[in-house]
Amino acid sequence: MKEIAALRKIKLALAGLVYFDDILKDEIGANFCLLLDQLTAKEIKCEDIYIQYQKFYKSLLGLTWSEYLVNLLFKSQNAFTVQAAAQGLEGVDSLMQEHVASDLKIFQDLAKITAQDILALVAKRFVKEMTEIDKEIFSAELSPENWPVWQVTPIKAKTANTGNKKEFMSATEWLETVRREFYERFVAAENWTENVSLLADYYHWVGFGIFARYAAFNVQEHGQWLEGIAKNDPIRIDNLICQEREQAIVLRNTEAFLQGYPANNIILYGNRGTGKSSLVKALLNEYISRGLRLVQLPKNRINLFPGLIAKLAKIPLKFIIFIDDLSFNEEENDYKNLKSLLEGGVESRPANVLVYATSNRKHLIRESFAGRRTDDVHAQDTMEEKLSLADRFGITVTFLSPDQETFLKIVEGLAVQNGITLEKEELRKRALQWVLMHNGRSGRTARQFINHLLAEHHMSS
Secondary structure, eight states: OHHHHHHHHHHHHHTTOSSOGGGGTSHHHHHHHHHHHHHTSSSOOHHHHHHHHHHHHHHHTTSOHHHHHHHHHHHOOSHHHHHHHHHOGGGSOHHHHHHHHHHHHHHHHHHTOOHHHHHHHHHHHHHHHOOHHHHHHTSGGGSGGGSOOOOSSOOOOOOOOOSTTGGGOOHHHHHHHHHHHHHHHHHHOSSGGGGHHHHHHHHHHHOSTHHHHOSEEEEOTTSSSEEEOSSOOOOOGGGSTTOHHHHHHHHHHHHHHHTTSOOOOEEEEESTTSSHHHHHHHHHHHHGGGTEEEEEOOGGGGGGHHHHHHHHTTSSSEEEEEEOSOOBOTTOOHHHHHHHHHSSGGGTSOTTEEEEEEESSTTSBOOOOTTOOTTOHHHHHHHHHHHGGGGGSSEEEEEOOOOHHHHHHHHHHHHHHTTOOOOHHHHHHHHHHHHHHTTOSSHHHHHHHHHHHHHHHHHHO
């Protein structure tokens, strides 16, 4: 049959993929390839084809076939994507571009295969090759004409407005919106081989692999690599009210970093709830479009830092490694690891990596030398070594707890941002009552109070 020959030709073409052979390893793609194998075999097993068709269908749920294929291109990590991310199309030689165009031709041929094409071939082969038992099994509801059909038209996902309100996107929303925009441009091309430049633009702007899919990451427990965070904290710079002095210092350093100028590691010091962590997380939403990514490194995994930055150094994006709530007991030795990694300048920290840490302890180390002999010659040296850890951060930013009037300004600002219309005096009165019953004055307490008012409003409406 012509249909069998056409599918075998496509299956053979997959072996010729030079860069984008991810489809052979991905679950959905592997399911499809196995289905092709079974459909084009000299002798078919009807039950196996039915099972494999259903397996492929279920693995594709929520996507069209073309969406899956193009998304696979967007998230791929290979020599072309890395080169294009670093230098754009100009940095990709002509031979590599030719190979990419050839790969895209194969992907377009795959995208043209519909469920109807597959089911038509299934029906033909079943009619000719079914056993008597197969005829009994695949009648009525299990007949190929009743098998489910995957989507052709993409589901319209809710994406953030890309017009005047683009500044209100979280980093995750921005990545999804840009991906959707590039997808629509990609499939609009009559010939996908013409999309080499478009793909290079995508990688150069957004990144590749997991870095095109996620904005924030956790370090895996054993340090093999990173795991993406599905939705990053949507906190914005303008949500952090009465923090202008602290923000100016951090933003200026981050701007220098993103522009390729020398920049410093930062320690953000202050009481709980003063917005230290929120400011670091807000940087991601502010600068996602300029290639910034955030990597959260727990204090108990600091020993993984050298291996981590060695890998990040090869990725043409900018990374802030975020260590939250940094402090050490006197008996802990992790401070030595941290101090060591912050020393040595360029040799220990690549130019595309900074460390931003928060702490509510002035010297990071909880000092406890009671009981040591006064003639212990090492005691003073040990103390000085520990207290010098903070010096390894080039910039220290101190966050102060707000006084009453500043706290009320934060509350009022957040109330406006969240559409709360209480009279000013009533708002201030209730905010002060909230402070007395809860955690004292802080930006976090103000946010919790506003959340309470929002819940109260929605429950009463």
